[in-house]
Ligand code: ATP
C-alpha cells in the first residue's frame with residue numbers, strides 16, 4: 001500500500017463498527033460531569049509553545065521530547081499534549097475567574113505526544129478531563145475523585161485501584177528536594193541520563209522514571225509524606241477522611257508524583273493491571289500554583305485527565321457492555337422504477353421525525369435488496385410494488401419475528417408506523433431494559 005494511504009504511526013481510525021464504544025464513553029463522561037456541576041468547554045487544538053513550556057514544565061518528558069510543534073510566521077505553536085494548559089488559558093482570557101468560583105469545566109479532546117507507540121500509548125490520543133478553579137478545600141479533591149469513580153462504576157469497570165499521594169507545596173518540597181538530592185547523589189553514575197539532568201532541576205521527577213534501574217534506586221528514596229508541612233498534612237488528612245466517609249477505597253502510594261510539573265498537594269491515579277504496562281486510565285491532582293504562574297491571580301485549582309483509549313481497552317478486556325450500535329430501523333424496497341419516488345417520500349416522512357430509514361440507492365434487484373436489508377440489520381422491511389402503490393396499503397415486516405402487519409401508506413402512515421414500532425418495543429423489552437438509564 002502506498003505510504004500516503006497509511007495512517008501515521010501511533011494514530012487510530014474509529015470506523016462505524018466501533019463508534020458505539022466511543023459514543024458510550026462520551027455519553028457517560030458528559031452526563032456524569034454535568035451531574036457534578038461541570039460544564040463543557042472547547043479550546044483550540046494548538047496553542048503557543050510557550051504556554052505548554054510555562055505550564056506543563058520545562059523538565060518534563062512532554063516538553064523535552066514529546067511535543068509536536070510548528071513554526072508559522074515566526075510564532076511557534078504546539079499541538080496540545082494535554083488539556084489543562086489550554087483550559088486555564090481560556091479561563092483567564094475569557095475572564096471566567098472573575099465570575100463566581102469555583103469554575104467547573106470538562107472537556108473531551110484529542111492530545112498529541114511524540115511517544116513510542118504501543119498498546120495504550122498513542123501519538124494522538126483522547127482525553128476526557130475536568131478542571132475546577134477556585135477551591136482550596138480538600139472536599140474539592142474528594143469531589144473530583146468521585147467524578148472519576150462514578151464514571152468508572154457507570155461504565156461497569158472493575159479491578160481499578162485508586163492510588164493517592166500528596167506531593168506537598170513549594171514550601172515542604174524544598175526540604176524534600178534536598179533530601180532527594182542527598183539520597184540520589186550516591187547513584188549519580190547509575191541513574192539514566194535524563195534523571196541525571198533531573199537531579200538539580202526537579203529530583204522528584206526521578207521517582208516517575210520508567211527505566212527499571214532508576215525505578216529500583218528510587219524504591220528506597222525518602223518519601224514526600226514525611227516532609228509535608230502542617231497545612232499540606234492537614235489537607236491530605238481531611239481529603240482522605242472525605243474519601244473514607246464515602247466508602248472509597250484507596251492506596252496511599254508515595255511513588256505517585258505525576259508527569260507534569262504543575263501539581264501540588266493531592267495527586268492521584270486510577271490504575272488497572274488488565275491492559276498491560278500502560279494501566280493508568282485516569283490521572284490528576286491539585287495545581288494550586290499554576291494559574292498565578294501563568295500570570296493570573298492566585299487561584300487554587302485541580303482536575304484530572306482520563307485516557308479514553310485506555311478506558312475502552314479496559315472495557316473491552318473486561319467484557320463491559322457498550323450502548324447498541326445505531327442501525328437501520330426501516331428499509332424500504334421499491335420493486336420497480338415507479339415505486340422509487342414513493343419510497344423516497346415515505347422515507348423522508350419518517351426521517352423528519354427521527355427514525356433511521358433507508359431505501360434502495362443502488363438499483364439492486366429485489367433479491368439483492370432483501371440481502372442488503374439483512375446486512376444492514378434493519379428492524380423492519382417495507383416492500384413497495386404496483387399493488388401497494390395502487391391500494392395505498394402495504395405490509396410492514398418485522399425482520400426479527402417475521403410478522404407482517406398491514407400498514408396504510410396514506411396521510412396516517414407515520415402514526416401507523418410509530419404505533420407498530422412502539423407496540424413491538426413494549427412486547428420485546430423487559431421492564432428492566434426500559435428503565436436502564438443507559439438505554
Ligand atoms: P503515562 O505516563 O501513564 O502514559 P502521563 O503521566 O504521561 O501518563 P497525563 O499527562 O497525566 O499522563 O495524562 C492523563 C491520562 O491520559 C493518562 O493517565 C492516560 O490515561 C492518558 N495518556 C497519556 N499519554 C497517553 C498516550 N500517549 N496514549 C494514550 N493515552 C495516554
Ligand code: MG
Pocket residue numbers: 259
Ligand atoms: Mg507520559
